[in-house]
Amino acid sequence: MYLYRVLQDYLTDRFLVYDTQEGAKKKRITSGAAQGSVLGADLWNINYDGILRIEMPEGVFLVGYADDIVAVIRARTLELLQLKLNQTMRRVIRWMESRSLSLATQKTEIVLLTRKRIDRVIPMRVDEHTIMTSNAIRYLGVMLDGKLSFWTHIRTVADKAAGVVGKLSRLMANIGGPSPAKRRLLIRTTEAIMLYGAEVWAEALRFHSYRDKLGAVQRRGALRICSAYRTVSGPAVQVVAGAIPIDLLAEERRRIYLRKEEEAPRRVKKEERETTMEKWQNRWNTESRGRWTARLIRVLKDWTERKHGETNYYLTQFLTGHGYFRSFLVKIGKSQSRQCVYCGAEEEDAYHAFFECSHWEHQRQNLVRDVGDFEPETIIVKMISKKETWDAVNGYVISVLKVKERDREWEGDGR
Template sequence: MGFDWLLRCPLLPGMKIICYADDTLVTARGKTFEEVCRLAAVGTSLVVDRIRMLGMRVSISKTEALLFHGPRRGPPRGAHIAVQGTVIEVKPCMKYLGLTLDGRWKFETHFKQLEVRLVKAAAALGRLLPNIGGPESVCRRLYGGIVRSMALYGAPIWVHSLTPVNKVLLRRPQKIIAVRVIRGYRTVSWTAATLLAGDPPWELQAEVLAEVYQYRALMNAQGVLAGADEVRRIRTLAQSVLVERWKEDLESPIAGSWTVLAVRSHIERWLKRKHGTLTFRLVQILTGHGCFGKYLHQTARRELTPVCHQCGATEDTAHHTLAECAAWSPQRHILSSTIGRAVSLPDVVDAMIGSETCWTVMLSFCETVMGLKEAEERAREEAADAPLIRRRRQGRRRRRYAHLLPP
């Protein structure tokens, strides 16, 4: 009833009142800054008086003012409006209904503030999701959905303002929570982590939400109630476009190419599969980040060389462990016999998606092989003659010994 009382009051041309929840927004449109200021001051004063007539009090000092403008018509320095003796400064941005608006609708401040909140939320939830043990995949996806929902709030409003800088601000928290969902090393790239987690880039998911919203808004404008089946059809079409665009983006990945090469051609089946959970040791093979000589040498900086300690090969990688290392021939023979083809990651992933049995055998291979590699790595770390760089230390352990590594 209170909002009704406000919305029905007579207004001057160019003025409008918008009420939602416990927020009241007064908008004013004009050709010059002075004209807009006069209309805004009159409209705000009118709203304050109407609220007071309802027996409520208004703290005018808490009112915020923002000018929407073009690239060359910003507010003058010291711009303000006066409402019943209170000076209200025209600020560069204003928070309204959970979104931080700015005068150019670029949402730069919004995404900077949002990134901080998302990183904190992702880190807090990540502490509940250890690599070994902890919640199962359903719970992990639920936690990932919490952070995603926070990120995509208001997406139909800001989706068309996504600059490269804003996309980067969204991708950092997405990577943090995706790494925890897949039980991966924190060094896993955003590309690989989101692909394995089945979580498309948030900027693409924002476009799906915007597509559905625009359809509903169009139907409402025509006085037609959008049916659930039709909305579902629009959402399905938008998601299909999302997957195709995601595949295009993955054609030339900057990072995570080992993972992308294996999963990209099966991405639809990967997203829709009904079986198969990711484990810490399986993800090491799928990402190449784990107990491999090359990773320990180049990324973790804990080995002097990338050599394979099991067979003596010059470079130990995920591919070498999966398909070449002679030390794991018995386990590889079982895997090859099950999938019915030579062992390569793309073929293994294809078989895993198509058969729960193949997925289970691949899990067994990874648990056995990576478990033995990890045990040998710990033994090397604890050896009395181990190089200082290899020994396991707490805290800031690597910078003191980085000079021991070859350039």
């Protein structure tokens, strides 16, 4: 009784202040939920909990979140489904009317969940209204389609995230603009969009087309993080940008969810992240694309967890092999010859430019004097181990590529 009086006092002297042409006016509130209050949500739950306890027809149960109610109805035929739907709606409406609440039946949405080859868009009677069923409905931010394939949801979030990537890309020029760390933070917003509700739909990513839909968006974001050429493959740019493949992140979220009853959630997250990194590493080891990048960046965990060093427009060319290199320019139709214009070697790729070309021998020897052996298989290990080495290699790469950039501009001008 004491608690009842406390709540009664809590709900007294409530006023709504609103503006009119005559000025501000105030009206006493004697009904409705105490929105915005500390107790408002709890009081609503106490009042609304009864609807979930209504006795339902066989094969029917209700799921509620806040004021959203879903009725899950199992039936073998459409006729039986319509009967159970009517029974369910009558009981729900009766309960709500007894508490001075109303149900907007015309706003009710229905989706048929079945793998049978039937027409999923049909008319159904709801109270006095006829409602057409939908191919998919949104519930708590997740699109539920008739086959529970989650393709509609994945396509929807991918398109939404792609729009965000497009807007953010305008802020991220290859040279200048936000730092890689800030770019990474901005792009993470698109990953959050795509991963919403992954605990429910992650298993759907066993299909290549589903993974590719999300992966294509993530690739665009990763290109902006590290200022890479748009020709760089998805696997390679994910590695350079330190972006764990989106499908592996979705699977990780699902695994964490399945272990939600365990104690020490931090330990669970740490263990599942280690599992994710192992999966990514195994995938990278067998990937056929981005092999120059794989020659440089071998251990993903060491690369992504490094304590210093950021990529940039020039360093990314070194890491991907896509840039001011004749062999690459031939592939994209920007040059007629693969031959090195500096030393005459038959083919100029990233390896030749940075590790072999005699034209850059002086700069290379200065680098070797500072960092020791300079080889593709070991240089990244040295760079992430010591900041001075990272800076030295970065400086060497920039000096070489800026000259090549200038010479290419002259060549384009016919000089």
